[in-house]
Amino acid sequence: MKVENNSIYYEKxxxxxxxxxxxLTVEIKSKxxxxxFLVGTLMVISLINxxxxxxxxxxxxxxxxxxxxxxxxxxxxFFVSTLDYRKFNKNLFFRFIYFGSLGLLAFMxxxxxxxxxxxxxxxxNGAYGWIxxxxxxxxxxxxxxxxxxxxLAMVLAKGETLKEGVxxxxxxxxxxxxxxxxxxxxxxxxxxxIHYMAIYMILLFFxxxxxxxxxxxxxxxxxxxxxxxxFIYKYGEKIGGGxxxxxxxxxxxxxxxxxxxxxxxxxxxxxxxxxxxxNGGLFGVGYGNGVQxxxxxxxxxxxxxxxLFGEEFGLFGVMLIVAMYLILYNISMNIAMTSKDYFGKxxxxxxxxxIITQVLINLFVAVGLLPVFGIxxxxxxxxxxxxxxxxxxxxxxxxVNNYTASK
Numbered sequence: 583m584k585v586e587n588n589s590i591y592y593e594k595x596x597x598x599x600x601x602x603x604x605x606l607t608v609e610i611k612s613k614x615x616x617x618x619f620l621v622g623t624l625m626v627i628s629l630i631n632x633x634x635x636x637x638x639x640x641x642x643x644x645x646x647x648x649x650x651x652x653x654x655x656x657x658x659x660f661f662v663s664t665l666d667y668r669k670f671n672k673n674l675f676f677r678f679i680y681f682g683s684l685g686l687l688a689f690m691x692x693x694x695x696x697x698x699x700x701x702x703x704x705x706x707n708g709a710y711g712w713i714x715x716x717x718x719x720x721x722x723x724x725x726x727x728x729x730x731x732x733x734l735a736m737v738l739a740k741g742e743t744l745k746e747g748v749x750x751x752x753x754x755x756x757x758x759x760x761x762x763x764x765x766x767x768x769x770x771x772x773x774x775x776i777h778y779m780a781i782y783m784i785l786l787f788f789x790x791x792x793x794x795x796x797x798x799x800x801x802x803x804x805x806x807x808x809x810x811x812x813f814i815y816k817y818g819e820k821i822g823g824g825x826x827x828x829x830x831x832x833x834x835x836x837x838x839x840x841x842x843x844x845x846x847x848x849x850x851x852x853x854x855x856x857x858x859x860x861n862g863g864l865f866g867v868g869y870g871n872g873v874q875x876x877x878x879x880x881x882x883x884x885x886x887x888x889x890l891f892g893e894e895f896g897l898f899g900v901m902l903i904v905a906m907y908l909i910l911y912n913i914s915m916n917i918a919m920t921s922k923d924y925f926g927k928x929x930x931x932x933x934x935x936x937i938i939t940q941v942l943i944n945l946f947v948a949v950g951l952l953p954v955f956g957i958x959x960x961x962x963x964x965x966x967x968x969x970x971x972x973x974x975x976x977x978x979x980x981x982v983n984n985y986t987a988s989k
Contacts, residue, residue: 610983613913617983620910621961621976625652627903628962631891635875635883644883644964651966655973662977666985671925676736680758683729686722687765694769709771709956721967723766723774728975730778731932733758734785739924741789748791752799755786773955777940779803784935785928788918852950854879855886858893859900859949866896883964885956888948904941907960911938917983926982933975 629648636644693703694710704712704719713720734755741751759782766775783800858874861867872893875882882890892900911934918930937960944959946952958968 610986613917613983614980616913617910617976617980620906620913621973624903624906624961630869631887631894631962632883632964634870634872634894635887635890647966648964648969651969652973654966655970658970659973659975659977659980662974663980663984665981667926667929667978667981668923668985670732671736671739676733679729680733683726683733684761684765687726687762687769690722691765691768710769711766711771711774719966721965723769723771724965724967725971726762727778727781727936727971728933728978730758730762731781731785731929731936731975734782735925735928735932738785738789738928742924748795751789751791752786752795755782771956773943773957776955777936777943777957780939780943781932781936784939785932788928788931851880851886851954852947855889855948856950858886858889859897862893862896862899864896864898866892866894866899869894884958885944885954885963886948887959887963888945891962892948900945903962904945907938907941910934914979917979917986920986921982922986926985930979930982933979936975937972 629645632644632648690703690710690713693700694705702713702715703710704714706712711721711723713722737754737758738751740746741754746754759778762778763775766778783803786799854874858872858879861873867873872890874893875890879886879889888900888903891903895902914930914934914937918927918934921927921930940957940960943952943955943957944963947954947957958965960972961969
């Protein structure tokens with residue numbers, strides 16, 4: 583009788599496991615469909631929005647180029663989604679991407695600052711962040727955000743597995759963070775450096791480190807940033823801080839003294855962006871009817887693309903786009919929390935954090951709540967490096983999702 587009961591118990595457990603596996607498989611497929619729908623819809627709306635700019639400016643080249651970037655990014659992302667991400671959590675792979683990434687960033691700094699770019703490193707808006715070969719431009723610091731996330735995921739996952747102390751984990755993760763940040767700052771690309779820091783903070787927040795320690799670290803960096811902002815505002819021009827210092831001064835003046843309208847040289851873009859959002863109102867002026875694209879707002883197809891969208895589709899249109907990003911973030915975080923290993927969890931948290939912080943930074947810049955950093959809107963702004971990076975990151979999220987039930 584005891585053997586028979588054990589047999590029934592075993593069979594019941596097997597049935598329960600099969601039902602759980604079936605339910606999990608359905609959830610995985612459902613999440614994958616939602617991600618495909620959200621990403622595909624954002625890309626279609628992006629193309630429609632870019633056409634509104636291109637149609638007036640005669641820059642229809644941006645549409646086929648954007649389609650090409652989306653095709654390449656989707657292809658790479660699909661390929662990455664088919665890989666087993668767990669195979670890359672190896673020490674040899676860590677060393678390869680760590681030293682390879684830092685070597686590439688160091689090359690950008692050295693070539694740009696001391697060797698006149700060697701014919702391929704180009705200075706754009708004061709930053710040595712682009713490699714241009716023929717007509718193709720690549721921004722390594724943008725693409726290397728994924729390498730940065732992978733490295734941090736390895737370090738934090740190892741810390742969880744070995745139950746390392748809090749400050750040991752912070753020290754080990756700082757070994758990844760600090761060289762990346764310094765080399766990007768040496769490229770004069772403060773905006774990208776800040777985005778790297780935001781990704782790091784998101785990852786740190788979702789570790790099992792006590793919140794008071796996380797908030798202490800965040801508070802420390804926040805205090806440092808506030809002090810630096812205050813110093814630049816008061817003494818930036820006196821010490822020859824140049825264009826970037828004047829941008830920060832404009833930002834503070836804009837927040838405190840409505841300085842956007844009073845400083846046409848530096849605050850012009852933000853002033854025109856605010857006019858675009860104001861002109862759009864709740865429902866917008868209608869597709870194709872925006873006026874800021876008539877050369878009033880420079881670089882409207884890149885960093886300020888949401889200003890055009892807000893003008894033509896209004897506050898409700900902008901809220902719809904933001905809602906789609908938030909849903910994508912929520913689905914990704916759900917995948918992270920149901921991942922069966924720490925490495926997968928931190929990979930997805932990093933990618934989700936990269937996308938949502940990029941959305942927030944871009945929008946905050948467009949409405950004057952942050953200094954102008956030059957951070958593109960994910961999948962919305964014209965720019966190949968950003969589009970390919972985001973779509974490859976989505977592939978990483980799908981890879982973790984696909985293998986959730988296989989461990």
